[in-house]
Amino acid sequence: MRIGVDVGGTNTDAVLMDGAEVVAWTKQPTTADVGSGVAAAIRAVLADARVAPEAVASVMIGTTHFTNALVERSRLDRVGILRLASPSGEALPPMTGWPKALAGQVDAKTYLLPGGFEFDGREIAPLDTSAIRAAARQLREAGIxxxxxxxxxxPVNPSMEERAAALVAEEHPRARITVSHTLGRIGFIERENAAILNAALGSLASHVIAAFERALEDIGVEAPLYLSQNDGTLISAARAAAYPVLTIGSGPTNSMRGAAFLTGVRDAIVLDVGGTTTDLGVLASGFPRESSVAVDIGGVRINFRMPDILALGLGGGTRIHLDPSRYAAEGIAEDELGVGPDSVGFRITEQARLFGGDTLTASDVAVAAGRVRFGDPTRLPALSEPVRDAVWARMQAMLEEAVDRMKTSRGDVVLLAVGGGNFLVPDTLRGAARVVRPPHAAVANAVGAAIAQVGAQVEQVVSYEREPREQALDRLRAEARDQAIAAGGIAESVEIVEMDEVYLSYLPGRAAQVRVRAVADLAGTAAVLAAHAY
Known part of the structure; x- marks a missing residue:
């Protein structure tokens, strides 16, 4: 038995799976204290299936807490930044271009110190160990x-970052240290940004992971805990606490992996419709397509692996902006109607017309159009057929435009509609070969977490003059395999699913940036995936 949980901004979804079967599922309100909502969801599926906590073999959780903290500019740590790049790296200070509100929350104390390498591995300046020690002491005294x-x-030579981290740890034993080469790629500013964001999430990550662990302990579940990361695979709770930034794209990836599992379709565009947004992503061979460009998170550009996701301001709680005096009109002009992007979110049961509120939402229109049944339809305003159809057509046009933006070829594509608001996706859309709405579509995100595999990625710049190409590639494959096994994967199930090799013409020695990604099954999942033809 495995439990998958997805903690969203509105709902916490959970599923209990026995093999490939969804035995029980639930949607519970997300709570401010994190743990109680997760505990309520897990208790609900265990009670529904009459399964004892001891029967659970593993728990997988995906969460949007870290993404929301960055977007909302809240619950972030103050960060000390050590940039080893002087004198050449002083022209553009750290956090240049960050949104003022986010930069103000982080309130960084920055040290521009000698160090760094040229593109060919030559030192820009030697490491100043005394300056690093002094900076660490100042940060310790400041409580940072x-x-x-x-x-x-x-990424070409991580030795200076590693040495600096060791010096900081000696002077500031309680410090949580993020070194940039473990997160990003060669682009310096984006890589530094990722390290700063990860550091800023440190306390929140410790709090959230601890809350998850306490929730499991209170219920009596002693199974290992894993968290979903950006590429659709799992990492241990301890690694997630150290690298929370690796999980900020886990919500959409869980939904995409769950959609693929529930439908058996490995290549498609997934529309995950929640209460606030519709997240569109592309499945390629069963995994989310990775973004090939720098990604913007909360207004900050980063360059580590992230799914290629388009967030559309359309969800079940999306506000419909239309003057109530026009509800019964025989027609409305285009400029009289607005759909989103604002949403009532988790307050839908208080503010939507279906539940006695005074806000017209996308869900109200869907019920009025007969696309779905829930709430109290007698509370809906008297929408004329032309008005109702105009709103529905506007929402459909938004979806069609978003699908076109995600397509990489002119042909029609298969669409997988999942999420609690999947009823907003019609059965036919321009540009779609077909629309597939799988069973348990509303909790596809939790299913995606439950069936996820552990993953590992090794990325390194290598010189084929110093090390023969085949030998270097074999070494990196072996490292990726070992990391996947160390993360809890079954050795016999390890598979290299991706290997990128990009020659770097600006580096000497026939240099190439090589990235190898491996996945492996957790105990009990191999047979599930094979039996489900996934």
Whole structure:
């Protein structure tokens, strides 16, 4: 038995799976204290299936807490930044271009110190160990425990970042240290940004992971806990606490993986319709397509692996902006109607017309149009057929435009409609070969978490003059396999699912940036995936 949980901004979804079968599922309100909502969801599925907590073999959780913290500019740590790049790296200070509100929350204390490498591995300047020690002491005295260390061309040679981290740890034992080469790629600013964001999430990550662990302990579930990360695979709770930024794209990836599992379709566009947004992503061979460009998170550009996701301001709680005096009109002009992007979100049961509120939402229109049944239809305003159809047509046009933006070819594509608001996706859309709405579509995100595999990725810049190409590739494959096994994967199930090799013409020695990604099944999942032809 496995439990998958997805903690969203509105609902916490959970499923209990026995093999490939969804034995029980639930939607519970997300709670402010994190743990109680998760505990309520897990208790609900266990009670529904009459399963004892001891029967659970593993628990997988995906959460939007870290994404929301960045978007809402809240619950972030103050960060100490050590940039090893002087004198050449002083022209553009850290956090340049960040939104003022986010930069103000992080309130960084920055040190521009000698160090870093040229693109060919030559030192820009030697490491100043005394300056690093002094900076660490100052940060300790200031009570700043979250520290980000970045160095120019650290992916080519991480030695300076590693040495600086060791020095900081000696002077500031309670520090949580993020080194940039473990997160990003060669682009310095984006990589440094990722390290700063990760450091800023440190306390929140410790709190959230601890809340999850306490929830399981209170219920009596002793199974190992894993968290979903951006590429649709799992990492241990301990690694998620150290690298929370790796999980900020886990919500959409869980839905995409769950949609693929529930339908058996491996190549499609997934529309995950929630209460506030519709997230569109592309499935390629059963995994989310990775973004090939720098991604913007909360207004900050980063360059580590993230799914290629388009967020559309259309969900079940989306506000319909239309003057009530026009509800019964025989027709409305285009400029009289607005759909979103604002939403009532988790307050839908208080504010939507279906539940006695005074706000017209997308769900109200869907019920009025006969697309779905819930709430109290007698509370709906008297919408004329032309008005109702105009709103529905506007929502359909928004979806069609979004699908076109995600397509990479002119042909029609298969669409998988999931999420609690999947009723907003009509059965036919322009540009769609067909629309597939799987069973348990409303909790596809939790299913995606439950069936996820552990993953590992190794990325390194190598010189084929120093190390023969085949030998280097074999070494990196072996490292990725070992990491997947160390993360809890079954050795016999390890599979190399991706290997990218990009030659770097600006580096000497026939250099290439190589990325190898491996996945492996957790105990009990291999047979499930094979039996489900996934």
């Amino acid at each position: 425990d979250s520290i980000a260390i970045s160095s120019v061309f650290a």
